[in-house]
Amino acid sequence: MLKPASGYIPGIDGLRAIAVLAVLVYHADYLSLLPGGFTGVDMFFVISGFVISQSLSERNSTGFADYLFGFYRRRLLRLLPALLVVVAVSFVLSAMLLPQVWLSEQNNRTGLAAFLGLSNFVLAFNTDTYFSPSVELNPYLHTWSLGVEEQFYLLFPGIWYLWLRHRQRIPALWALLPVLALASLATSAVQSAHDPLAAFYLLPSRFWELAAGALLYQLLRRRPLQARTGGTLTVLMLAGLGLLLAGFLRADAARFPMPWALATVTGTLLMITALVLPGTGSPPLLHVLLHTRVAGYLGRLSYSLYLWHWPVAVFIRWTVGFELLAVQLAYPLLVLGLAAASYHCIETPIRTGRSVLQRRSWVTATAAVAVLAVAMPGARWISENPDQLSLSRTADTYTWMAYRHAPPSSAQPINAPQLQGRQLFALGDSHTAAYRTMLRQVQVQLGVEVIEYEHGGCGVVRLIGADPPDCADRRETALRAIEAAAKPGDMVLLASLRMPELAGRDWSGDSAATWAAVFAELDRGHHDAAMNSAHAVLRRLQAAGLQVVIDAPKPLFKASANRCSDWFNRINPVCAPGLEVSRAQLLALRADQLQQLQQLQDHYPQLTVWDPFPLLCPGATCSAFDADGLPLYFDADHLSGHGNRVLAADFIQMLLRVWGVPLGADGRETQ
Incomplete structure (x- = not known):
């Protein structure tokens, strides 16, 4: 054989x-x-x-x-x-x-x-x-x-x-x-x-x-x-x-x-x-x-x-x-x-x-x-x-990373009886994690306990559409945990991406057509689904006697700062759209979401809208970098560590107002 x-x-x-x-x-x-x-x-x-x-x-x-x-x-x-x-x-x-x-x-x-x-x-x-x-x-x-x-x-x-x-x-x-x-x-x-x-x-x-x-x-x-x-x-x-x-x-x-x-x-x-x-x-x-x-x-x-x-x-x-x-x-x-x-x-x-x-x-x-x-x-x-070993600017993790470093030594504690025993729950997608430097500063300065429930892609009260159905079990688990642990007057920060992403689109051709496609994603059907999701979450949090903070839509960009800031990647075509966007264009893109937030505020008296947009974009052009050349953003829509520190003082003052802590002329708590 x-x-x-x-x-x-x-x-x-x-x-x-x-x-x-x-x-x-x-x-x-x-x-x-x-x-x-x-x-x-x-x-x-x-x-x-x-x-x-x-x-x-x-x-x-x-x-x-x-x-x-x-x-x-x-x-x-x-x-x-x-x-x-x-x-x-x-x-x-x-x-x-x-x-x-x-x-x-x-x-x-x-x-x-x-x-x-x-x-x-x-x-x-x-x-x-x-x-x-x-x-x-x-x-x-x-x-x-x-x-x-x-x-x-x-x-x-x-x-x-x-x-x-x-x-x-x-x-x-x-x-x-x-x-x-x-x-x-x-x-x-x-x-x-x-x-x-x-x-x-x-x-x-x-x-x-x-x-x-x-x-x-x-x-x-x-x-x-x-x-x-x-x-x-x-x-x-x-x-x-x-x-x-x-x-x-x-x-x-x-x-x-x-x-x-x-x-x-x-x-x-x-x-x-x-x-x-x-x-x-x-x-x-x-x-x-x-x-x-x-x-x-x-x-x-x-x-x-x-x-x-x-x-x-x-x-x-x-x-x-x-x-x-x-x-x-x-x-x-x-x-x-x-x-x-x-x-x-x-x-x-x-x-x-x-x-x-x-x-x-x-x-x-x-x-x-x-x-x-x-x-x-x-x-x-x-x-x-x-x-x-890094050859990249992003090796400066203190400036770029939103989750690696403790607050600066200049972050002085603020003591007030209204803050005793308070808890701050943060719930949302990866943009919640992108606030981690700021939230750690809150924890150090105010002495409140910060508890995070975040998962990439699982936005909460997204405003641009229904909250993702495949995240329903994870979202429900987080809400139940918050309801079980929170006391009346505690706060929940709902942080998520609330505008259509600009990165990853083809901006090399007709820019007007690409912008039109972005705006088309904010149709009426998505609006209704978004509001239904928002009511489902906010009703529960209000029933638990909790204060709720929602961050208004922040600037976002057509390319990622971390991919387009080094000598060896600047020629990459994904960087061609640049790291600047017209302020007027972004304001128009978020106009509907601000109207939705106003409607929600009218309906839920314990809801506060915190808007970081003016601090991140003070001029006619929004940039991923500030006037000193430091990155406000890590990528196309997530904040950097520096961006967190730019916002921290404003966010803390907002928390103090909501919790009824009197502020002096210098913005610090008065005894």
Whole structure:
């Protein structure tokens, strides 16, 4: 009986080249050729399942311990060195080039987990999907697939060893892998509909893809391989390529892995079969192309290409941007150069070396643990002290960050009996967190307890539309907690984004049309829904006897100050709209919201509207920076630490008035 080809199969590298190029094209912002190119990762899964099965089958003559430890030794030497280099470099470059935004904590957790092959878990329990805009800024995002493979490697060798050694004596072992694959397929189908993050990132819904490659090896091992004519191999190749193209061109991100991964997995299986089957006559053209030196070399580089392509794209996106032709041309060359250096200087020498480190499993494992023991704490230190390496103005965290530093020593305590035992509850979206410096100053100067309930994207009394329905449970939990803990006369600050965002829009064309689109978002239907949400919240707070403060809409901008303030990012096209906006335009944009606030004030006597707009925009043009060049804003609509300090005195005086603390001529409490 002819067995599957043993040893190196050159055409497999050709398939790897297709897979990695599909992923690279998909992730290149300036190309829209392969909207489903992310399915190249699924090709890698199938190929890995087949190749690992082949490798393990060729080493089944040893005992289980040697079989298992030898496998993990080869995996560590193959995967870990290049991964460590890429992740470590990404931590350093992140600290140097990227402002520490609200995404940084998520990014850092992903990177630290990547050292251990667990980044897919971090991403699975994040609120952003693989396809959301925010993950484009995470340089470790792509390591999720490596995590899936590494977790597969923890389970598969034992399963495969049982099949290799005992399939003749226990025929039921032939069914073990198919049953597990079918269970995974069913899990994938259910999770794709009801838990898409788990379906995309976690092994239970991806196991079947890796197992498919192993099942193909089993099938070819069980049945005699007959030589096929060139025509038969051509049909297999074309059918496989057609299914791959269907995935590359049509795969729906909203329904993935199921059902669209089926096309990619099946197509890859067909092409592997055509490569493995012995043929008669001239080989098909696709077979020849997959065996070319270029395809083979790109396939051998595929791991390093995959590792480097994504962080390079992230750092380009954050600095100069992808819009310039020179950058678009340089990007693939830079990735190719880094991948080649990684392959020739890191991957190959470490994988093929003959030292004790490479030949002894326990030495390899010990060295891996030692390196991780150094790399992970180092990466953690960098993530916690980015200002030590940063080249950005945002390294001045006292000025830029709204949550890092204590109030200035000039913030003198104000003592008054009306403040004794008072509590201030802050509820809203990320703009509540952006007041944190100011709220800490309130806590220090007034001696009141400040309790925050904030969550990004979960605005409360937004005025521009209904409060987000997917935040209803979180909002209800916060309101109940406030009702349970608050005493009559305590205060609730409702802080949220209350104007349509200007950043992220196309301002390069007809500016008037873009402004019209912004104003169109404030239609009457949204107005009614917004007022209904506002009444639902304010009625409860008034019934509890609480004072309520709502911040009126603040200025906001078309670009982010933290992305457009350094020499290495000012040419980024996202910065072209600038960091200034006409005051009159913003006043017109918030006019309806001010009317709504007035209506609410008329209805709820314990409601106070605090308007920070005049302090943030005193002139005819609103700027993200004040007259001294200090940032009032951290990004396009969240305040900086300096912006907080600009507002703090005014906010504190408002609180004193509401709580009935008499003020002297100097604005301080009188005894």
